[in-house]
Amino acid sequence: xxxxxxxxxxxxxxxxxxxxxxxxxxxxxxxxxxxxxxxxxxxxxxxxxxxxxxxxxxxxxxxxxxxxxxxxxxxxxxxxxxxxxxxxxxxxxxxxxxxxxxxxxxxxxxxxxxxxxxxxxxxxxxxxxxxxxxxxxxxxxxxxxx
Numbered sequence: 771x772x773x774x775x776x777x778x779x780x781x782x783x784x785x786x787x788x789x790x791x792x793x794x795x796x797x798x799x800x801x802x803x804x805x806x807x808x809x810x811x812x813x814x815x816x817x818x819x820x821x822x823x824x825x826x827x828x829x830x831x832x833x834x835x836x837x838x839x840x841x842x843x844x845x846x847x848x849x850x851x852x853x854x855x856x857x858x859x860x861x862x863x864x865x866x867x868x869x870x871x872x873x874x875x876x877x878x879x880x881x882x883x884x885x886x887x888x889x890x891x892x893x894x895x896x897x898x899x900x901x902x903x904x905x906x907x908x909x910x911x912x913x914x915x916x
Contacts (some may be wrong), residue, residue: 781871797849797858808854809902815853816903818894819843820910822862825876832878836860839911846909856894861912863887 780881821836864881
């Protein structure tokens with residue numbers, strides 16, 4: 771009788787669905803099945819870090835804002851407990867290319883038109899909503915695009 775009871779408990783445990791945390795908070799590290807499982811359980815927020823590739827002086831790497839945005843997004847997602855972090859949006863409006871204005875006066879800066887930037891964020895948000903995220907948070911690191 772004891773064996774049957776133990777077997778019944780083990781069988782029940784095998785069919786119990788547990789909400790396990792994904793192996794990474796970064797969307798790009800996960801498979802599509804892991805994302806589907808995460809959103810089906812409790813990971814209903816996605817944080818989209820927005821950085822930029824621009825000069826910050828002669829002493830600083832061009833990708834500083836991307837690294838900062840990713841780091842802050844991961845810290846916030848970990849604290850929330852229900853969020854994943856999307857890849858960093860690193861192409862943002864940084865000024866005109868002809869004639870060069872703003873950060874575009876410095877080599878290595880990458881810019882895109884404001885309408886392309888807005889459409890990219892809108893399209894990403896629609897996709898996240900379609901795939902089960904209830905809350906899409908854009909986390910801007912700096913600048914006028916916020």
